[in-house]
Amino acid sequence: MNNSIALKSILTKEIQRFMRIWVQTLVPPAITISLYFVIFGSLIGSRIGEMGGFDYMSFIVPGLIMMSVITNSYSNVASSFFSAKWQRNVEEMLVAPVPNWVIVAGYVGGGMCRGILVGLIVTFVSLLFVDIQLHNIWVIIATVTLTSATFALGGLINAIFAGSFDDISIIPTFILTPLTYLGGVFYSISLLPEFWQGVSQINPIVYMVNAFRYGFLGISDVSLVTAFAVIIFFIVTLFTIAMVLISKGIGLRS
Amino acid sequence: MTYALEISALEKTYKGGFQALKGIDLTVTKGDFFALLGPNGAGKSTSIGVITSLVNKTGGKVKVFGYDIDTDLEKAKSFIGLVPQEFNFSQFEPLVNILVNQAGYYGVSKSVAIQRAEKYLKQLELWDKRDEPARALSGGMKRRLMIARALMHEPQMLILDEPTAGVDIELRRSMWDFLRELNQQGITIILTTHYLEEAEMLCRNIAIIDGGEIVEDTSMKKLLAQLDVETFVFDIKVGATLSELEHFAKQSPEIAYRVVDDHTLEVDLNKSQNLNQVFAQLNVGDIEVQSMRNKSNRLEALFVSLINNKKSDSKAKQQTVAVGAK
Numbered sequence: 001m002n003n004s005i006a007l008k009s010i011l012t013k014e015i016q017r018f019m020r021i022w023v024q025t026l027v028p029p030a031i032t033i034s035l036y037f038v039i040f041g042s043l044i045g046s047r048i049g050e051m052g053g054f055d056y057m058s059f060i061v062p063g064l065i066m067m068s069v070i071t072n073s074y075s076n077v078a079s080s081f082f083s084a085k086w087q088r089n090v091e092e093m094l095v096a097p098v099p100n101w102v103i104v105a106g107y108v109g110g111g112m113c114r115g116i117l118v119g120l121i122v123t124f125v126s127l128l129f130v131d132i133q134l135h136n137i138w139v140i141i142a143t144v145t146l147t148s149a150t151f152a153l154g155g156l157i158n159a160i161f162a163g164s165f166d167d168i169s170i171i172p173t174f175i176l177t178p179l180t181y182l183g184g185v186f187y188s189i190s191l192l193p194e195f196w197q198g199v200s201q202i203n204p205i206v207y208m209v210n211a212f213r214y215g216f217l218g219i220s221d222v223s224l225v226t227a228f229a230v231i232i233f234f235i236v237t238l239f240t241i242a243m244v245l246i247s248k249g250i251g252l253r254s
Numbered sequence: 255m256t257y258a259l260e261i262s263a264l265e266k267t268y269k270g271g272f273q274a275l276k277g278i279d280l281t282v283t284k285g286d287f288f289a290l291l292g293p294n295g296a297g298k299s300t301s302i303g304v305i306t307s308l309v310n311k312t313g314g315k316v317k318v319f320g321y322d323i324d325t326d327l328e329k330a331k332s333f334i335g336l337v338p339q340e341f342n343f344s345q346f347e348p349l350v351n352i353l354v355n356q357a358g359y360y361g362v363s364k365s366v367a368i369q370r371a372e373k374y375l376k377q378l379e380l381w382d383k384r385d386e387p388a389r390a391l392s393g394g395m396k397r398r399l400m401i402a403r404a405l406m407h408e409p410q411m412l413i414l415d416e417p418t419a420g421v422d423i424e425l426r427r428s429m430w431d432f433l434r435e436l437n438q439q440g441i442t443i444i445l446t447t448h449y450l451e452e453a454e455m456l457c458r459n460i461a462i463i464d465g466g467e468i469v470e471d472t473s474m475k476k477l478l479a480q481l482d483v484e485t486f487v488f489d490i491k492v493g494a495t496l497s498e499l500e501h502f503a504k505q506s507p508e509i510a511y512r513v514v515d516d517h518t519l520e521v522d523l524n525k526s527q528n529l530n531q532v533f534a535q536l537n538v539g540d541i542e543v544q545s546m547r548n549k550s551n552r553l554e555a556l557f558v559s560l561i562n563n564k565k566s567d568s569k570a571k572q573q574t575v576a577v578g579a580k
Binding site for chain 1: 303308309328329332340341343354357359
C-alpha cells in the first residue's frame with residue numbers, strides 16, 4: 001500500500017474543498033483584516049503612538065496575520081472533518097487501508113495550507129496599509145508552519161468530538177477568540193500589570209504571536225526558545241490525542 | 255482452506271447494552287454469491303460494519319481472505335469493496351473526483367484511477383454526469399455511483415448492503431446483470447437485500463440472521479427444497495361463474511383449491527403433487543385458464559416461516575424458564 005498516494009488524495013481533496021468555496025474561505029479574512037487596519041491601525045492606532053519601539057500599525061501586523069492563520073487552520077479542519085462525519089463520507093477513508101497517521105496528516109495538511117494561504121493574502125492586504133519589515137524569514141516560516149499545524153490539530157480533535165455544527169463553533173467562539181485577543185496581538189504583554197503578565201504566560205498564543213513578531217520586527221515579550229518549545233509541546237500532545245481518538249474510533253465508529 | 259470471509263463467535267453489544275450480534279459463525283467461500291438476509295434490526299448491517307471496520311466488535315474473530323482484522327486490518331481492508339446502505343459520499347464533489355480520491359485511499363495512482371473511473375462510470379451509465387456534483391444525481395444514479403466507487407481498487411470481495419433499495423425494476427435488473435458479470439469474473443459477492451426475489455435469482459448460498467443469531471446457513475437450492483407448499487394463482491378466462499368454480503373446488507378435495515372471485519383460483523401444491531394434475535382437473539371441469547403465476551416469492555415464504563419458527567422457539571423457551579422459576 002502506497003501511503004504517499006493516500007496522503008496526497010486526502011490533501012488534494014481538502015485543498016479542492018476550500019478552493020471551491022473561496023468566497024467563504026479566502027475572501028472574508030481579507031475583508032476582516034482590512035477593517036482591523038482601518039479601525040485599530042489608522043483611526044485608533046494613530047492616537048496610541050509607538051509600541052515596542054514601532055508605530056502601532058507595524059506592531060499589530062504580525063499578530064493580525066497570525067490571528068488569521070490560527071482561525072483559518074482551525075476552522076478548516078473542524079468544518080471539513082465534521083462535514084465528512086455528518087455526510088458519512090469519512091467512511092470512505094475508514095473502510096480503506098489508510099493508516100491513521102495518514103488521515104491525521106492529510107486533514108492537518110489541508111488546514112495548514114488554508115491557514116498559510118490566508119496568511120499570505122492578509123500579508124498582501126497589510127502591504128496596502130503599512131511597509132512590512134523582515135527581521136528573520138526562517139523564524140517567520142517556522143512559526144507560521146508550526147502554529148498552523150497546532151491549530152489544525154486542535155480543529156481535528158474538535159471535529160472528532162463534535163456531535164452537531166454548534167459544537168464546532170463553541171471552541172472558536174468561547175476559547176480560541178478570547179485567547180487570541182489576549183495573546184498579545186494588539187499590545188505588548190509587558191504593558192500588563194505583573195499578575196496579568198503571569199496569567200498571559202499560560203496562553204500558548206502569546207508564544208506564537210511573539211515568535212512571529214520577532215521574525216518581522218526583531219522584538220518579543222518571550223524567549224524564542226521557550227516559544228518554539230511551547231509550540232512543539234502542543235503539536236506533540238495534540239497529535240498524540242488525535243491519533244488515540246482515531247485509533248479508538250471515538251465519534252467515528254460505533 | 256482459505257475462505258473469502260470467516261466469522262467465528264462474532265459479538266457486538268452497543269453502549270446501552272443492546273446486543274446486536276450474539277456470537278455468529280459464518281463462512282463465505284471464494285467466488286461465492288452469498289445472501290445475508292434478515293428482518294430490520296436483525297444484525298445484517300452491524301455484521302457488515304464489523305467486517306469493514308466501521309463498527310468495533312465486542313467479541314469473536316473475523317478473517318478476510320485469511321487476514322485477521324485484529325492483527326492485519328489494513329491487509330484485510332484491501333480485499334473489500336463496500337457499497338453501504340446509506341449514501342455516504344460528499345454531495346458537493348464531482349463524480350470523477352469521488353472515484354479518483356477513493357482509489358487514492360487504496361494507493362492506486364491517479365493515472366490508473368482516472369482510467370478506472372472512466373471504465374466504471376461508462377459501465378454503470380454515469381459517464382455523462384462525470385463532472386457534476388453528486389447531489390445532482392437521482393437516487394438510482396447515486397446507488398450506481400457507490401458501486402463504481404467500491405470497485406475502484408478492484409477488490410476481491412464486494413459487500414453490498416441493500417444496493418437496489420429504491421431502484422426501479424428496469425435499473426434493478428441491469429444492476430443484477432452487472433453483479434452477475436462481476437461474480438463471473440471471480441469477485442466474491444455478499445449481498446443483503448429486502449427483495450428476496452433478488453437473493454433467489456442471484457445468490458448460490460444464503461444465511462438468514464434474526465435477533466443477532468444465524469437461523470439458517472445453507473445453499474439456496476437446499477433452502478428452497480425445504481419449501482413444502484407452493485401457491486399458484488390461476489386467472490380464469492371469462493365464462494365460468496362463481497358457483498361453477500366453487501362447485502369445481504368442492505369436487506376435487508385431493509388438491510387444495512380456493513376460489514378468490516369469479517376469475518381467480520388459487521391452489522396450494524405440496525411436494526407430491528404437480529401442475530399436470532391441476533391442469534387435468536381443470537380440463538375435466540371445462541375451466542379455461544388465461545394465465546398463471548406464483549402467489550408469492552418462494553424464498554419469502556420460507557423466510558417468513560424461519561423467522562416465525564425462531565420467534566415461537568424463543569417464546570417457548572421464555573415460558574419454560576418462567577415455569578421453572580415458579
